[in-house]
Amino acid sequence: MELDRDNLIWLYRTMVTIRRFEERGIPETGQRRMSASVHSSAGQEAVPTGICAHLTKEDYIASTHRGHGHAIAKGVDPKLMMAELFGRTTGTNKGKGGSMHIADMSKGMLGTNGVVAASVPLAVGAALTSKLKKLGRVAVAFFGDGGANQGVLHESMNLAAVWKLPVIFCCENNGYAESTPVEYALSVPNVADRAAGYGMPGFHVDGMDVFAVYEAAGQAVARARAGLGPTLMECRTYRYYGHTVFDNPLTYRTKEEEAFWRNRDPLKLFRERVMPEGLLTAEELDRIDRETDQLMEDAIKFADDSPLPEAPQLYEDVYVNYPKEMMKRGANMEI
Amino acid sequence: MTTATPVPMSPVGVTRQIRYRDAINEALRQEMERDETVILLGEDIAGAAGREHLGFVDSWGGAFRTTQGLIQQFGNQRVLDTPLSEAAFVGAAIGASSTGMRAVAELMFVDFVGVCMDQLLNNAAKMRYMFGGQVKVPFTLLTRIGAGFGSAAQHSESFYSIFSHIPGLKGVVPSDPYTAKGLLIAAIRDDDPVVYFEHKGLYGDMGLVPEEPYALPLGKARTVRQGTDVTLVGISRMTWVCTEAAAELAKAGISAQVIDLLSVSPIDYDHIIDSVRRTHRVVVVDEDTPICSIASDICARVAEEAFDHLDAPPSRVTAPHTPVPYSRALENYYVPNAARVVKAVQGLVNRK
Numbered sequence: 001m002e003l004d005r006d007n008l009i010w011l012y013r014t015m016v017t018i019r020r021f022e023e024r025g026i027p028e029t030g031q032r033r034m035s036a037s038v039h040s041s042a043g044q045e046a047v048p049t050g051i052c053a054h055l056t057k058e059d060y061i062a063s064t065h066r067g068h069g070h071a072i073a074k075g076v077d078p079k080l081m082m083a084e085l086f087g088r089t090t091g092t093n094k095g096k097g098g099s100m101h102i103a104d105m106s107k108g109m110l111g112t113n114g115v116v117a118a119s120v121p122l123a124v125g126a127a128l129t130s131k132l133k134k135l136g137r138v139a140v141a142f143f144g145d146g147g148a149n150q151g152v153l154h155e156s157m158n159l160a161a162v163w164k165l166p167v168i169f170c171c172e173n174n175g176y177a178e179s180t181p182v183e184y185a186l187s188v189p190n191v192a193d194r195a196a197g198y199g200m201p202g203f204h205v206d207g208m209d210v211f212a213v214y215e216a217a218g219q220a221v222a223r224a225r226a227g228l229g230p231t232l233m234e235c236r237t238y239r240y241y242g243h244t245v246f247d248n249p250l251t252y253r254t255k256e257e258e259a260f261w262r263n264r265d266p267l268k269l270f271r272e273r274v275m276p277e278g279l280l281t282a283e284e285l286d287r288i289d290r291e292t293d294q295l296m297e298d299a300i301k302f303a304d305d306s307p308l309p310e311a312p313q314l315y316e317d318v319y320v321n322y323p324k325e326m327m328k329r330g331a332n333m334e335i
Numbered sequence: 336m337t338t339a340t341p342v343p344m345s346p347v348g349v350t351r352q353i354r355y356r357d358a359i360n361e362a363l364r365q366e367m368e369r370d371e372t373v374i375l376l377g378e379d380i381a382g383a384a385g386r387e388h389l390g391f392v393d394s395w396g397g398a399f400r401t402t403q404g405l406i407q408q409f410g411n412q413r414v415l416d417t418p419l420s421e422a423a424f425v426g427a428a429i430g431a432s433s434t435g436m437r438a439v440a441e442l443m444f445v446d447f448v449g450v451c452m453d454q455l456l457n458n459a460a461k462m463r464y465m466f467g468g469q470v471k472v473p474f475t476l477l478t479r480i481g482a483g484f485g486s487a488a489q490h491s492e493s494f495y496s497i498f499s500h501i502p503g504l505k506g507v508v509p510s511d512p513y514t515a516k517g518l519l520i521a522a523i524r525d526d527d528p529v530v531y532f533e534h535k536g537l538y539g540d541m542g543l544v545p546e547e548p549y550a551l552p553l554g555k556a557r558t559v560r561q562g563t564d565v566t567l568v569g570i571s572r573m574t575w576v577c578t579e580a581a582a583e584l585a586k587a588g589i590s591a592q593v594i595d596l597l598s599v600s601p602i603d604y605d606h607i608i609d610s611v612r613r614t615h616r617v618v619v620v621d622e623d624t625p626i627c628s629i630a631s632d633i634c635a636r637v638a639e640e641a642f643d644h645l646d647a648p649p650s651r652v653t654a655p656h657t658p659v660p661y662s663r664a665l666e667n668y669y670v671p672n673a674a675r676v677v678k679a680v681q682g683l684v685n686r687k
Contacts, residue, residue: 093467096465096466096467097466097467103469106469110430118458119458121426125428125432125433126431128431129436130434132412132436151422152422152454155420158418158420159427317463317464319503322554322601329636330635330636
């Protein structure tokens with residue numbers, strides 16, 4: 001799987017877009033007092049980028065509460081995501097979902113999800129659709145080291161293995177479930193060790209190195225596309241901020257640890273790899289940075305200029321077909 | 336407000352009688368023939384999975400034989416026996432339904448819903464809303480209710496009310512073979528998630544059922560007996576407890592209208608309120624426990640919307656607020672019966 005110049009530019013642009021979205025968009029969302037439930041994936045960019053590089057628009061992903069990066073890597077428009085965070089009608093979800101439910105069915109993005117590991121069986125179901133309809137699509141189920149201990153993940157891995165479904169179970173192990181360290185909560189040294197219990201390949205990779213993720217994901221995706229069944233891949237990564245951006249991670253981890261991981265920043269590692277080899281120049285990469293900065297300013301403006309939902313939207317899209325008056329009958333609603 | 340009865344008591348011009356169990360099987364078969372995106376997932380719905388080479392194909396056919404014979408016709412890619420993993424296969428059915436399939440998953444007993452409730456509550460019910468209408472989830476959950484079989488507290492509950500409480504889900508409670516077939520076809524064809532509650536005490540009941548596929552409307556009740564003095568609302572098997580009580584009441588000169596609710600979301604309040612405006616009394620008969628129940632909800636609605644028409648307080652005959660007991664000596668007290676309904680009605684009629 002040789003990466004050509006366009007592939008390299010895509011990898012870098014995707015990672016920078018995720019980083020800038022988190023570092024620019026989340027504080028702006030906070031300033032607008034729209035939500036405190038926003039989880040930054042800054043630091044983890046290499047994982048969704050290295051995996052989604054192998055996916056087509058038709059493939060599926062199911063994501064987590066820390067899912068902006070997954071959405072961006074799968075091709076969801078950051079402008080529409082920004083509008084969603086700002087609660088606007090132009091958002092991916094018309095302002096009905098916010099950060100924890102960003103979905104774009106036209107991009108195979110089955111949603112970020114507010115319940116840990118709850119989206120995993122959705123990916124299994126999408127893979128079942130692909131298998132039964134012979135669509136040749138694969139599905140990636142993202143979850144964290146916290147999700148690794150949820151029962152539904154284990155049931156889903158067993159089911160996908162029994163039915164040989166084209167699923168990639170991708171654990172983003174960022175070391176912490178909220179404040180609980182992974183080594184406290186995990187009964188084995190690696191999440192990937194658990195693959196053996198379900199008869200599927202399992203391995204862990206350096207989740208800060210997009211090239212390592214890309215190469216490993218290539219094998220897992222190829223295996224799924226060939227009809228050989230699921231794979232469990234664990235990516236060791238780190239989130240730069242707290243569980244949400246409003247809590248203080250130094251209540252459970254050290255500055256030295258943060259510095260260690262910051263020194264292994266995925267954008268920095270990428271530059272250190274491609275520039276000496278002459279694959280891309282500093283000027284080219286700097287230009288991508290600037291273009292992405294501008295994209296974020298445009299996205300913020302687009303979101304701010306977009307309308308907030310009108311009150312009757314409250315009753316829209318609960319069902320495809322249901323008597324609307326039932327939603328407010330007896331509730332003494334004002335609208 | 337609609338006042339007509341859109342769901343008839345029985346089909347016109349039909350002479351074929353089949354059992355409730357077979358009506359469910361026929362609905363599944365006909366929908367799978369009609370639409371190849373309809374798939375069926377569940378535990379032991381075919382049985383002996385993977386043992387075809389030993390001659391075991393559909394040797395089991397489901398815990399209550401409602402899915403018998405389907406794997407022979409549709410194969411093991413559309414009739415999928417699952418591991419004992421409700422969270423995974425119910426979740427997968429929701430995921431498949433949101434990506435182009437029309438999946439029907441079977442939860443063997445409603446009492447087991449705890450192990451997969453998150454998928455129903457947080458994914459099936461909310462995805463469309465959270466995603467701003469981007470997705471349809473044409474998913475059907477088949478499950479079973481009903482006490483009276485000495486199955487004790489974990490295999491006998493009737494708590495459809497839990498599902499009615501959740502915006503985004505629909506629910507149906509067929510009471511006879513005709514409604515069992517028509518409501519299951521409607522549930523499968525519907526583009527929203529629908530929970531279909533089979534009552535274990537009705538599987539052997541015979542009734543007139545058209546051979547061709549037909550869908551009955553979701554969210555509509557029917558009147559199964561006309562009356563003028565009191566409205567009895569039955570849910571699932573309790574409809575027939577109501578008709579039994581109505582026959583007893585008739586002997587005492589009290590005329591009871593019996594309404595068969597059929598849907599627990601949406602609930603056909605208008606049908607009930609229209610009746611209560613004429614009878615001035617209502618008793619809801621519910622096998623579910625009484626607190627925060629469908630029966631409570633209907634009583635509240637009648638009190639709010641037909642207060643001036645009432646001659647007596649809206650009333651309930653339900654199971655007690657206890658788990659389902661094992662011993663028949665206790666279980667017989669647990670499930671509402673005609674005598675309790677008669678007594679409740681007499682209390683309302685004699686009230687001065």
